[in-house]
Amino acid sequence: MTSLPIKSGGLGIRKVADIALPAFLASTFGVHDLVNLICPSLDEGTVHLEKEATEIWNELNPSNIPTIPTYQRNWDIINIQRINVNTFTFDSFTEIARLKALQLSESDAWLQAFPSSNIGTLMDNTSFRVCVALRIGSPVCRPYNCICGAQVSVDGRYGLHCGKGSVETFGPWSKEAQDLVHTIGTNLNQISGDSRSKQFLTQRISLAIQRGNAACSLHLQKTVIMRKPRVLIVGAGAAGIAATARLLENGFNDIIVLEAGTRIGGRIHSVNFAGGVAELGAQWCHGEKGNIVNDLVKNLNLLSPSSNSYDDFTFYQSSGKLLSRNVTDKLLKIAFEISYDDGALSNFNGSFGGYFAER
Ligand SMILES: Cc1cc2nc3c(=O)[nH]c(=O)nc-3n(C[C@H](O)[C@H](O)[C@H](O)COP(=O)(O)OP(=O)(O)OC[C@H]3O[C@@H](n4cnc5c(N)ncnc54)[C@H](O)[C@@H]3O)c2cc1C
Numbered sequence: 252m253t254s255l256p257i258k259s260g261g262l263g264i265r266k267v268a269d270i271a272l273p274a275f276l277a278s279t280f281g282v283h284d285l286v287n288l289i290c291p292s293l294d295e296g297t298v299h300l301e302k303e304a305t306e307i308w309n310e311l312n313p314s315n316i317p318t319i320p321t322y323q324r325n326w327d328i329i330n331i332q333r334i335n336v337n338t339f340t341f342d343s344f345t346e347i348a349r350l351k352a353l354q355l356s357e358s359d360a361w362l363q364a365f366p367s368s369n370i371g372t373l374m375d376n377t378s379f380r381v382c383v384a385l386r387i388g389s390p391v392c393r394p395y396n397c398i399c400g401a402q403v404s405v406d407g408r409y410g411l412h413c414g415k416g417s418v419e420t421f422g423p424w425s426k427e428a429q430d431l432v433h434t435i436g437t438n439l440n441q442i443s444g445d446s447r448s449k450q451f452l453t454q455r456i457s458l459a460i461q462r463g464n465a466a467c468s469l470h471l472q473k474t475v476i477m478r479k480p481r482v483l484i485v486g487a488g489a490a491g492i493a494a495t496a497r498l499l500e501n502g503f504n505d506i507i508v509l510e511a512g513t514r515i516g517g518r519i520h521s522v523n524f525a526g527g528v529a530e531l532g533a534q535w536c537h538g539e540k541g542n543i544v545n546d547l548v549k550n551l552n553l554l555s556p557s558s559n560s561y562d563d564f565t566f567y568q569s570s571g572k573l574l575s576r577n578v579t580d581k582l583l584k585i586a587f588e589i590s591y592d593d594g595a596l597s598n599f600n601g602s603f604g605g606y607f608a609e610r
Pocket of ligand 1: 485486487488489490491509510511512514515516517518519531532533534535536537
């Protein structure tokens, strides 16, 4: 059904095979006079491949050439009628009713609306998916038990008429509603001076009906396969930020990140220092395999070799002043003695930082 034009109850995603013949034949009929004018010696019907195309058309649609063959639309209408009859012969009255309902003029107005969040004509993805699925008769959900106890099938239509939900329509309006909208729309056209005002009104009402349908179909479902969850992430450290990024990459966009501190990064804490950057927290990328940080930066020439090197330390004072080599070497020696004093370290009750500061 998606390949049917919107006005015929589809989604207008046409098959090239369906429109190729109408397009070609309308063109050839359209250029006959011109071709004869330019090349009077050619017989009629000698446009390249015209004979073959006409034969194929006659096989598909015997004795059915449009009265005005220069319009592609006229060929297309005949083709669509044939596709409709051959493809969509429903045994079930429900499906026949669905197709008939969709072919009424006001049923497709929501698909003609310009989707803009600024003017409220953009449907959210979930509602759009549900409405499209309802329209083309594809599965909306897994089977489940409604809160009223009834078994709901995959077509998701039960929500449109369950007593616990509401009664909605696939799109058609009653005669009274059509007359009312016509009157209001005609007045709007006159007052605004914009002949599209009635059309915009029709589209908005159609969108409201479809949103109502989606809400009815969704809200009764206990197992909604299409709704994406809301996610709350506590902490904007490396783990929280990585989780957020991964979720966003995979299409989850209803995410809230809570951070108790005044900055993101957690124990990774880069600060400006002496015209450069100093790390108050993590600074090593441990491991070259199965390490996402390594994977992210390994080609950016930011990492030095994975072995530890303690030969080229440079120390700065908090003022940013560089310490002399002599002082640096002495400080390093003291730092190593403290760090590798296993006895004192194992007897210390507290963090490594606390131990170091105390020593
Ligand atoms: C000095 C230092 C040096 C380090 N060096 C390295 C190194 O070289 N290489 C290495 O791989 N690792 C190193 N680490 C460890 C590394 O920094 C951590 O493993 C990593 O940053 C942890 O990230 P995380 O997201 O799990 O937690 P954290 O970075 O601790 O982030 C947790 C976040 O959650 C917030 N938070 C906590 N509770 C709540 C709450 N209830 N509500 C809201 N927010 C909350 C915190 O404020 C914080 O921002 C070092 C750590 C330190 C302290």
